[in-house]
Each structure stands twice: as structure tokens, then as C-alpha cells.
Amino acid sequence: MPAQTRPPGVATADPGSVLLPGHDVPLGRYTTVRRLLPQRTRRMVGAWCFVDHFGPDDVAERPGMEVPPHPHTGLQTVTWLLDGEILHRDSLGNVQPIRPGQLNVMTSGHGIAHSERSPAEHPPLMHGVQLWVALPDQARSGAAAFAHHAELPRWRDGDLGVTLLVGEFGGERSPAQVYTPLLGAQLDLAGADPVGLPLRRDFEYALLALDGTAEVDGVPVAPGALLWLGAGRDAVTVRGIPGARLLLLGGAPFDEPLVMWWNFVGRSHEEIAVAREDWMAGRRFGVVAADPDPPLPAPALPSVRLKARDRDGGLRD
Numbered sequence: 001m002p003a004q005t006r007p008p009g010v011a012t013a014d015p016g017s018v019l020l021p022g023h024d025v026p027l028g029r030y031t032t033v034r035r036l037l038p039q040r041t042r043r044m045v046g047a048w049c050f051v052d053h054f055g056p057d058d059v060a061e062r063p064g065m066e067v068p069p070h071p072h073t074g075l076q077t078v079t080w081l082l083d084g085e086i087l088h089r090d091s092l093g094n095v096q097p098i099r100p101g102q103l104n105v106m107t108s109g110h111g112i113a114h115s116e117r118s119p120a121e122h123p124p125l126m127h128g129v130q131l132w133v134a135l136p137d138q139a140r141s142g143a144a145a146f147a148h149h150a151e152l153p154r155w156r157d158g159d160l161g162v163t164l165l166v167g168e169f170g171g172e173r174s175p176a177q178v179y180t181p182l183l184g185a186q187l188d189l190a191g192a193d194p195v196g197l198p199l200r201r202d203f204e205y206a207l208l209a210l211d212g213t214a215e216v217d218g219v220p221v222a223p224g225a226l227l228w229l230g231a232g233r234d235a236v237t238v239r240g241i242p243g244a245r246l247l248l249l250g251g252a253p254f255d256e257p258l259v260m261w262w263n264f265v266g267r268s269h270e271e272i273a274v275a276r277e278d279w280m281a282g283r284r285f286g287v288v289a290a291d292p293d294p295p296l297p298a299p300a301l302p303s304v305r306l307k308a309r310d311r312d313g314g315l316r317d
Helices: 269-280
Strands: 018-020 023-027 031-037 048-058 066-072 075-083 086-090 095-098 103-107 112-117 125-134 145-149 154-157 160-169 182-189 195-198 204-211 214-216 219-221 226-230 235-240 245-251 259-261 264-266
Touching (some): 023 048, 048 204, 048 245, 075 086, 075 160, 075 182, 086 103, 125 204, 204 214, 219 226, 259 269, 264 269
Antiparallel strands (some): 018 226, 023 031, 031 048, 048 125, 066 112, 075 103, 086 095, 103 145, 160 182, 182 245, 195 235, 204 245, 214 235, 259 264
């Protein structure tokens, strides 16, 4: 099935697959990321509601990532590095470096604050992804939590290497806790021969090219682009240059409408407005101790009412 390439916001007549090149967004003072989700017509992959891909960047003579304390509510952050090092601090008191091959999962619940910084002495390259997972209604008002996973399931099947970040795949299960059926896995291609990946028909899927050009069911996917595959597939065929690395994302369709604004995921304008007010008043989110910079102020709310949207971008009452 051919992929459709069109500017974000232009509807597709064939929902089978959509190639999303993303757009550049500054993150903090020194880092620019490629934002791949949300986009106007493809906002989610399962409960994955936010995908930023950064690097590979040469930070040998630069500070690297510098993101001061900021709040989150209604989501989980999932941080995965291919190169570099980032120091996570949060308002629960956690101080945790993350390095390539390790996974950080922060569950905001009703509210948490954190900062993300490259240490003063850091590797010369920085490359990774920051993802958000929307929490379902029964989990989004719970307690905040943080988990660091230094060891994850890894295996090789012929020329395909798999590292399982989240969920279940290939008979393995990740230790990361999630609240909806979800999948995140890095795929490392050691050869140029095509590789078949088994999929679940009830999941939505997308593939992000992290390193090296790949073809997914014959569709070229350049580094930093995301191919949205939709649901209803039993398998997909992947071919790439030796050394190509891909990120497979999947999950059961998330049918709760969302309002996403700044660092908050909610269900209504009023909920977002209260979260912003609480952050600016120093309530609810706690304090990130020992961070060198003051917390980021929240931007002003837009002059129009924020409206909930479904996973395809449609407005919901």
C-alpha cells in the first residue's frame, strides 16, 4: 500500500499510511528537536501522543540539553537515548542520569515537575527521543512516579536486533509500567535483506527512522521521519541499510478525547487552566531541588477556548 506524503493538516483519502517529516521546534536554550507527533491529522499512535526526535548533534563544545524545571500532568514521559547523557531531576527527589540503552519513564499522574540537562562533562554526541504517553482517565489523577530501567529485554533474530522499551513483543515483556496496551521497540538492522515484523491487527503502528534510510513495505523513510501505518495489519516488511536503527511504536487506539497544551494533557479547557494556575502559584507540582535555574513560567493561555480532539484530530464536544 503506497504511503501518502502531504503537508501536515491536509487530509488523506487513503488512511493506510502517512509519511510525517516533522518540523523543528526549539527545546530549551541549546537543543532543537523534530516534532513528529502531534500533527493536525495524525495526533496519536495508540496512547503515544507526543514524539520528539533530537540529534544526532555535535555537543562537544556546547552545553547540550538544558531544560529547566517544568510541570507535567496527565501523561507519562519516556526518554530513550542513542548517544549522550542526560541528568533527570524531579520534584519527587529523584536524581538519575540516563545513558544509551537505558530507559526513563516518569508518570506525572495529577502533577510532577522535572528538569533535563546534559552534565557538565558529557559525551560529544547527543541523539535520542522524548515521547509522551496519554494516561487513561482511571490513571491520570493518581500519584506521580518515576522509574529508571538500566536493563531491558534484548535479542537478535538473524539480521534483526530488538530492544524492547515498552509493552510486549516477540514473546518478551518490558519491565516499564504502562496503563494501556502499548508497544515501543528499537529495531537494529544488521543486513540489507528484508525483515518481516509481526503486528497486531487491533493496534495502530508507526515507524520512526532514527539512523539510516529504510524502506517500510517499499516506502522510503528518511532519518527523522515517521511513517504512520494505522491499524488492521498482521505484518510489515522492513528493509534498510546495514546499521539502520528504527523505533517501532504501537498501541490500542486511544479513544478518550484530549486537550494538549504546553506541558499538560487534560480533557477540558478548564482543567488545563487550573493546571497552569497551580503551576504559576507554586501549588501541586512540587519543587525540583538542586536545579540551578528557576522554573519555567507557563505561557499565557490562548485567547480562544481550548477544545478536546480525538486521535485523528477531530474536535470533540
